[in-house]
Amino acid sequence: MSDHAEHRPPHLPGETGVWVFILGDMLMFAAFFIVFMSYRSEDVALYVNSQHTLNQHFGALNTFFMLTSSWCVALAVEAGRAGWQARAQTWLLGAMACALCFVGVKFFEYSEKIAAGFTLTTNDFFMYYFMLTGLHLMHVLLGLGVLCYLWFSLRATPSAASMRTLESGASFWHMVDILWIVLFALLYLLR
Amino acid sequence: MNTRNELLCIWSAVLFVVLFTIGLWPLAHFLPAHSPTASAEDIAALYQARPWQMRLGLFVMMGCSGLVCAFVAAITVAMKRMENGLGVLTLTQLSAGTCGAVFLIVPCLVWTAAAYRPERSPELTLLLNDLGWIMLFMPFTTFVIQNIAIGLAVLGDRNASPEMPRWVGFMNLWVAVLFIPGGFLTFFKTGPFAWNGVFVYWIPLVVFLGWYLVMVVLLRQGALRAARAA
Amino acid sequence: MPSVFKLRVTWLWLMLIVATIVSWEFGHGLGFGDNYRLSTSAVVIIAFIKARMVILDFMEIRHAPRALRFMLEGWTVAVAATLLIIYWQSA
Numbered sequence: 001m002s003d004h005a006e007h008r009p010p011h012l013p014g015e016t017g018v019w020v021f022i023l024g025d026m027l028m029f030a031a032f033f034i035v036f037m038s039y040r041s042e043d044v045a046l047y048v049n050s051q052h053t054l055n056q057h058f059g060a061l062n063t064f065f066m067l068t069s070s071w072c073v074a075l076a077v078e079a080g081r082a083g084w085q086a087r088a089q090t091w092l093l094g095a096m097a098c099a100l101c102f103v104g105v106k107f108f109e110y111s112e113k114i115a116a117g118f119t120l121t122t123n124d125f126f127m128y129y130f131m132l133t134g135l136h137l138m139h140v141l142l143g144l145g146v147l148c149y150l151w152f153s154l155r156a157t158p159s160a161a162s163m164r165t166l167e168s169g170a171s172f173w174h175m176v177d178i179l180w181i182v183l184f185a186l187l188y189l190l191r
Numbered sequence: 192m193n194t195r196n197e198l199l200c201i202w203s204a205v206l207f208v209v210l211f212t213i214g215l216w217p218l219a220h221f222l223p224a225h226s227p228t229a230s231a232e233d234i235a236a237l238y239q240a241r242p243w244q245m246r247l248g249l250f251v252m253m254g255c256s257g258l259v260c261a262f263v264a265a266i267t268v269a270m271k272r273m274e275n276g277l278g279v280l281t282l283t284q285l286s287a288g289t290c291g292a293v294f295l296i297v298p299c300l301v302w303t304a305a306a307y308r309p310e311r312s313p314e315l316t317l318l319l320n321d322l323g324w325i326m327l328f329m330p331f332t333t334f335v336i337q338n339i340a341i342g343l344a345v346l347g348d349r350n351a352s353p354e355m356p357r358w359v360g361f362m363n364l365w366v367a368v369l370f371i372p373g374g375f376l377t378f379f380k381t382g383p384f385a386w387n388g389v390f391v392y393w394i395p396l397v398v399f400l401g402w403y404l405v406m407v408v409l410l411r412q413g414a415l416r417a418a419r420a421a
Numbered sequence: 422m423p424s425v426f427k428l429r430v431t432w433l434w435l436m437l438i439v440a441t442i443v444s445w446e447f448g449h450g451l452g453f454g455d456n457y458r459l460s461t462s463a464v465v466i467i468a469f470i471k472a473r474m475v476i477l478d479f480m481e482i483r484h485a486p487r488a489l490r491f492m493l494e495g496w497t498v499a500v501a502a503t504l505l506i507i508y509w510q511s512a
Contacts, residue, residue, distance in 0.1 A: 018490060023496075189444060
């Protein structure tokens with residue numbers, strides 16, 4: 001277990017500045033979630049009926065990929081901290097593979113919906129569905145770039161600075177995971 | 192480097208924010224935004240009701256937008272210090288910021304054309320009104336590129352005493368992400384992603400104007416530090 | 422670094438997967454019989470518990486300075502509470 005010392009001094013993961021971005025983004029998505037919920041409450045039947053046309057398996061599968069990639073990134077941070085650069089890189093590759101699977105599933109899901117005639121302008125539910133998952137997907141692609149950057153930065157000699165970079169990128173990726181966890185519940189599971 | 196002129200360019204952003212808000216809000220009544228679902232007659236009535244206030248408001252909005260060019264120059268000078276010379280990010284910011292100023296000025300002129308002959312066919316007024324709103328809120332691309340360039344330059348600053356704290360870099364990247372939903376207004380006439388919606392109008396407008404004020408404080412500190420070091 | 426299977430994050434990952442399956446079942450209609458409102462509330466609460474688990478142990482906020490932990494935990498509580506209040510007011 002890695003939390004043996006409850007009294008160890010506080011440690012800020014990553015650099016301070018990156019939390020401006022992470023907290024800012026979480027604030028923006030909080031606004032998305034709350035606006036979605038208020039519009040939903042004005043026409044529950046429409047949202048519930050439209051939600052039934054979604055394939056929950058795609059959503060659940062993507063939750064699995066997102067959680068697993070987050071886990072891989074957490075392991076990469078542990079490995080990097082232990083000084084095992086190569087193993088950290090392997091875990092990052094695992095995280096990137098999961099992220100690519102996420103993107104692939106989204107691609108199939110979108111094409112299935114569009115083929116069935118559901119688009120951005122079909123109704124309010126599908127507006128939120130495409131806009132929120134689309135903006136989240138943009139974060140996933142951004143995060144894939146961050147993971148690639150981390151992979152390359154792990155080739156340098158380990159230092160306090162490179163560890164901080166690894167933690168900053170990892171924190172961003174975990175945020176992408178958190179946002180998906182909430183989106184999955186709101187878009188696929190509410191009744 | 193002439194510090195007094197640099198400070199003049201930095202403070203011009205405050206003047207821009209104040210004048211633009213006065214033009215947009217009490218004069219032209221473009222805050223809150225017109226509804227994208229309003230009929231041609233309703234929109235024409237808005238222009239007919241108070242033509243000269245609207246013209247004056249648009250005059251002020253257009254007139255103060257040139258100050259953005261001065262502010263972009265102030266950012267450029269600060270970025271030159273970050274990149275130790277005219278780097279690509281500095282030039283990207285300069286050109287994107289300049290294009291951004293155009294998309295503040297041109298929508299005001301389009302709306303002015305609508306306010307110029309408010310008695311013309313309502314359908315034409317509606318067309319010009321649409322064009323103005325789309326021009327002001329859809330072109331996120333120049334602002335996003337400008338913010339990303341600033342963000343990357345701040346984060347890439349390897350000087351012994353960096354021009355700006357690193358959180359400013361991340362803030363600029365966050366602002367860039369925030370402007371992107373605006374581009375989707377083309378698909379919607381109602382809801383939060385329409386041009387009068389919370390994610391296209393309210394949040395980006397507040398962040399856009401607030402961003403100038405934050406940058407003013409930081410640019411001012413940088414200019415004064417550079418003056419002391421010189 | 423100990424073996425992967427001895428790490429806290431690995432057990433957490435397993436718990437997150439289990440929580441996903443549980444909330445998925447609530448989404449299907451299992452759970453509180455006919456009372457879909459309780460099921461939905463459970464779905465929302467489980468989602469934010471999952472988010473908190475990721476925050477505390479994947480992001481390692483458990484050991485972060487108090488201010489940051491306060492802001493992130495505050496986010497989960499505030500957003501979850503707002504969503505549930507909106508949901509119950511309309512239901």
